[in-house]
Amino acid sequence: MEIDSSLPNGTADSSRRKSGRVSRAPAVFADEEHAGSLLQNGSATKRKRVNHDDIQDSDADESDEDSDESEPAEEEIRAKRREQKKRPAAAKPAPKRAKTAAKSGATLAIRSANVPSKPANKAQKLYAEVFGKGQTAEDVANQWIATIAADSVAAIRDLVNFVLKCVECDVEITSADIEDIDNVPGKLGDVLEEHYNDKAGAEYPLISKAKQYVEFKTVLVEFFDALIKSLHISGILYDQPEVYDNIHVWVGTMSGAKYRPFRHTATVISLSMSTALCSVASEILQSMATTKTQLDAEQKSKKKASNKTRIASLQESIKTDEKRLELVDASLRDAFDTVYVHRYRDVDEKIRVECVAALGGWISKYRKMFLEGQYLRYLGWVMSDPNSPTRLEVIRQVKQLYGNKRNVTALRAFTDRFRPRMVEMGARDADVGVRVESIELLDRLRNYDLLEPEDIDTIGRLIFDAEPRVRKTVGKFFVSNIEDLYKDATEDWDEEQYNDALPSADDGDDQMAPNQNWIKFKCLAETLKDYDARSESANSTENNVRTLASTDNAESRYMLATQAIYTHMKELEEWESLAGYLLYDHSSITADPESDDVATAVQGKYKLANNEETILLDVLYFSVKMYLSTLLELAKDKKGRTHAAKDNIKTKQETVAHNLSTFIPQLLSRYGSTTDAATSILRLEQLLDADLISDLQGGEATYSNLLEDINKQFMTHSDVKVLAEASRAFRAARSFEQSQEATDTKSAESGRRQLPICRACYKLVNLCIRISNLAGVVDCTDIIEQSFAPPKAAAAKKGKKAAPAPPAIEGTLFDLLIRLIERGDNSHAMTGHDRFAAEEDQLCAAVATTLSLYFRWKVVGLIRAIENKDERTLTVANLVDIGTKRNNFVEVLTPIITSRSPLDQLRVAAIHTLLDIYTLFATLKHRQPKASKGELDDEPALTIAALTVPIPDELLTEVMATHERLEKSFARKTSRKILEHKNPKSRRGGSRAGTTDVDGDDDEREATQAEIERPPDASDDEEEDSDADSSSGADDEDAEPSIQEGGGKEAKKQRALIAEQKLCEVSSKIVLALLGGVIGNKVAVGVKEAIQLNRTKLGKSYAEVVKFLDEKKDKKTAAKDKSKSKATQQKSREKVTPEPMELEEDEIVDIDDVEDGHDALQREIVEEEEADRLEEEMRERDGDDGDDGEGEGEDEVIGD
Template identity: 35%
Template structure:
């Protein structure tokens, strides 16, 4: 019956047969123990002076009989095993395979004399490659039973050498998180038994960045032991524990003095740094992990990979929880030489061991962020816990601890900025500490506006001294959070006004009496300074209303005044800067990159301007009578901005990365203007609706071409196939209608180049091939991620424009849905918002805003002709 075609019969018969074998194994183990016990007793009886020969003979006969019975039973078990198990452990039914994996584990434990050998262990090794995750998990559980038994480690060495690579592969690459977590726990047993290679330890330790919390939690013990091993090695380098205690001197409560915890923190930083840098550097817009081979688009508001790892290690590694000592270590100066000039002294050697690299400083600053956040959160929970009754003294103690932590942190951030403020990476990590001050626990501390004002001054200094986008983003968020704290009053607004005045003055000085639209007329130094300044304007515009500053004409600098030129409002200068991206590219790549960056920062800044200006304009429409000049100025600037972005689209290749950004800003601007259609006013006419006209048809064609290029780029990067036949006819039509140059060809074959490169790599050596394939795999993942982000972002803006009726709804919808099911789940979810108002179902009724009637399409007057729709798509 165990070979029956009917699966329920086969499963039931197999389960019964496995149970029979298990029972036989238990009997066989009892017989083996009785035989050995009788033999030992007989040997003991022989050694006595008055040996009872009859008793010895009886024991020997009993032992022989037990062995004979055991041999008979062994033959029976072998027959059952060969008849049942060998065929059913690879049964098509995964449930049967799981039962077989569990059964052989029970047999090895119950009857090791017969089953604990390589001949039977290999079946579990083979099951590690089973396609069903439950079967793999069961095999790992059974192996965990064996490796946890220290007496069995010696008998597992041969099996380990054969299947260790597969166990490591499961831990690092298995599709199921619970299987990976179980494999990590199994490998921890192998590490304790000394059965892992250094490379295997590194591969497992890297899982501290994994995306799955369960996997990260399972690797904590493994990672912590690796840190302890590194700590012991450093202590040995310093001469041992006694020598270290002599160097450190007497224990003190100061957080600024060297201590043993600092050495372990150094080991932690080295370990995280080595694991993080295994795949090489990443582009600025891509964040590694958490996870092996997993990459995320960098989001400044989210926790970094080091903070995620530190959160996981918080409970296991005590030093991570002691944030005061960690801060003291970061502030400690390890560059000071020994006072006696003896570079070989113990103190100098300790400083040398404690010296941090720049990447390690960044890591420990992120760990500090996590540690402070965890500590403050625990204080908040303790204070707000209603289940545990606290007396007045306990409540006061908790509040005092919160106040003490807040003041310590507020005094700590300026010191850290003073030391680490010069480097963009460390400055951004330090500024991120300001997020903790936003927690409710520090509400009373923020009432001391003088201390917080000093802290905001440091944030302003960082904002004005850096041009790194991440630093400016963190400083901007800190100022924005400060604006929401009512306890601070007008202090944050005053600091932001100061930034506006300084930045606008710098911008006016740089742009006065210069040709802002033509490339090649500004030096690299001026371009770089102008790009930095416009980037600051962009960040300020994202957190504060820029309208007053942008529309006010600045006074010309005394050294730059002339009779022929008058300073224009900053908003007009910003719009003029966008045209630099539409000018022909210069021969110098560095200058061209600066011009493009300047134009893009300017275009985003102007987009923020309209986001602030239109709501204020709507409010004015509803409350007062507006002069015509205000509407005229707004319309002129809107048209100038749209024309500048349109010129960039026209002159750039269709698959240029800037075109995707420009298309998104064009759509954003028109979507913002769509809100004017909802305005009802008795004080003004309807002239303001000129701002809310549908996007020009030529611009829509260009944006759809850019969208098609984004589709093809993602398809090529991810190995997907899209329908691109209509793109060629569309490009030809654009040439005829718009007098544009032919667009760059889009390679719709996602496999040709990669396959050729793979074949070329296959001809190289094994080591070089592995490194090259790993680097190529990482690069392909990065390219796919960025391409998907560009595609989904542009698609989302097209969806908003459709919902706002600022484009040709029928044409854009049809074009968006052409490859809806071919470009992944994220893209499909973006397009689902097209039908958000109908709860995910396609509306069958005609569009609310009918299209113009066409003379050649009388049967369906409210819809465009199919051929025309295809052309427009």
């Protein structure tokens, strides 16, 4: 049967044979574009080579046609292509660089200058026209539009093949494929499966970083934008809608391909087409508006007869535009539903970014359609995208929408829905760039009153953020809040009365007189104080910054905040007004800020509260620093500066120096007694230029007095931060020639004054050591709680004035000891003074021991008072005072533990004391009066019970870290294999499943008795610990100096003994804390498992210490035996009856007395085995008796 077929243009298909197969006619050379047209300014040699190849191809085609008129089957063609791919490609000559076309427009050297050896087909021609020639995108689009009239199917075929070529896919689509619109997915599937699978992971032009593809995307987008606009201008978009529909079907189907190059390229093309349609729709709307305006004018015109034709024409034009707009809207909705809805959540983040950017452009271009909630919500959903560039792009698009005031009303519902997410992105996003853009977006929302007060505070607190870019961006937002607070504070006052009561800063020359800037400074201080208190990083970042400030001269949080807001708050440039505000006597203000009298209320508004002065001193320092930096930059920029301008800068610098020399002594006199305030003022002195002061009248005397004030601060303060800043002030003064001699004199005088103090410090250390030893013998509570007597002035000698009395010491000896132990905090360490630091550590250890014994005596007194029901001692006030002192002691021990390395000697001693204190007070919870005394009253009983508190989890983590390091230290020195927890979570309820062998041995079998008792390996003596962990240096730094210096066998064995002793001491304290119940139930299991993890691997001494954790279990098992003799019961009660507590000093092994470390270790093991054997024999003789006094032993006061 013969198939009658015709082409869409009405011509018969003469090439179709009876079999149904189509015979492809040979390409006529004259019908194709000359191959040389692909070259840009190509050479004659290239053209000759190309023509020669073309002739050969033409001859080959003719010979093929003569030999066989029929065309081979499609399967044979595919097989030949696959064979050709497998053959090695022939070597090609090196391509020459193509010259740039002289014509204007979008030009690109996309393809190489070498041209194919056979004539280019229509798709290659279009590709070359778009990318390889000097034509503009509009010209190429118009040329393609012209081909639609001749053959629309062929034009669409060429465009689809062009798209495939953009993905570097060599397969071509035929006209039959274009006609079979329903088989588009199947055809593209064949293309992808057969011709592109082997290139799926290759780089494609759209994302290639090669030089020839730099402008690929730009040219591609411009071409399709011009294509859609040409379809609109020519009317084909409306007269032949099937053209656009067919293109959209092919491109839309490609956008859903599983291979990324197809999907990405097609998505970019589809989005660019939709963007062009939005521009077309916008033009149509504008045309309709213009036409309606003209129509209204014509209808209102008095010449009605002559305007009927004009009115009818305008009405017809409006109807045409409405139909066109309706068709464009339908095309946009179809594209959105078929492409955007699926690709905005594509797995490729690049495609998601393209979609977000396109949607933002659509909303801006075509507000009537896309500025609706059904489209805006896609922007809100993408704000939670896991990819930071996608989040960044959506924030930029949304920020652009809020930049247009006309959009605000339509965006209110969107704002209410997604505002929390915007705030979260600004405050806590992982990407800094996203945070910066989000803050700028939120600043626009704040201008439109679209933020809640809590949102404003959340973003305002970012002024203390650790990231400089975030602080800089939030500066404008923060200053806007200050302005709002200022307006709220003054809006109720009459403007004229307000100006009379408080003039503006520009109206008066007196810097000390109140002005309107003072209220803004008050608002600034209040806000910074409030944000600092509520900042999420107040307990972490702030502590770190302030710690660095004591040694590294790092700026405080308020200074960094000032740096961010300085350029936005012009009042800070008038720093003299701020200095006058700080020097004002605010304590004399008694006015009510809510008073009806404006003059009275104004004073109450600018009155400073506590701690606000310190904040503003930091602000003052950085404001002066920023002001001087600005002047310095102006002085360096000499281009275009006249002599008058240079003199003006010099005058301003001299004015600053003069004002600083006036303000600093006054500020020191007013705030010098406060540590933080004195630190800020001394920083301010470092900005003073002594050479500029010397040029002024009386400058040398002024600067000499200023040095005296600095020296006074240096001599009267003990805070390290103040001392460091005073030292820097002296160093800055020495850098100027005019003040170098005076500074050296003051520094030498201060040094001579410190010599007696150094000797007194050494005596103080010895004194504290004596007190700690005496406290272990007698009750020292009365002495420690005694207040100091006021000092008396020395008697006057003849002809001389009496020396002034030394300063009085406030509080009791307990308060003084607490202040002394604070020196153990590493933030107070004196860097570069090892000997002095060692003396301070010795002092802190002695004081800690003294206070530990003090609390033991207090607990002993409480136990006696409870037994005797001494109501005078058991008052609530007395019990609360003991608890408060205990808490103060723990507070000063905590920084010593947290700021030092895990094996630091002072840290280990502090851990001993800490665990003893908590366990000590736990012994009170089961104490009851004697039977004859009755029961305690409810209030004292509850207060006593409240004295038993669990150890905080943070401190417990530090304790377990030290225990773990002690285990590793002992194991390394004795060559033992131990298990360690993989992460800290294992210490909080973890299991043995989360452990690993330190030496890589995963065998977790129980160790034999020989392994437990194995002494250190002799091979250790010849091996170095180079393979130890990073803490090996710290592990040995706490050994005795005499042992550490020696490198012999005996010294190593002695170090092993000391390491075992320290491990057992800390472990025993932890065991007692577990038995005393001062470790919370949630973490007790994890701590117990961590202690027992290596009980069989760290020697018998450690195993015996850990064995006490099993004592309760053994007692419960023994209690099941009911056959008890009276003698055995009596003997058992004697074992558990609490004995009178004796407070003794800890027994410390004196290494000097150990003559033979190995023999000592063996003797210790033999003695322990003998004691165990005797104990076992006694148990066998006495039988397994129950323990009627179970639990009483846990409540004893456990001494050392």
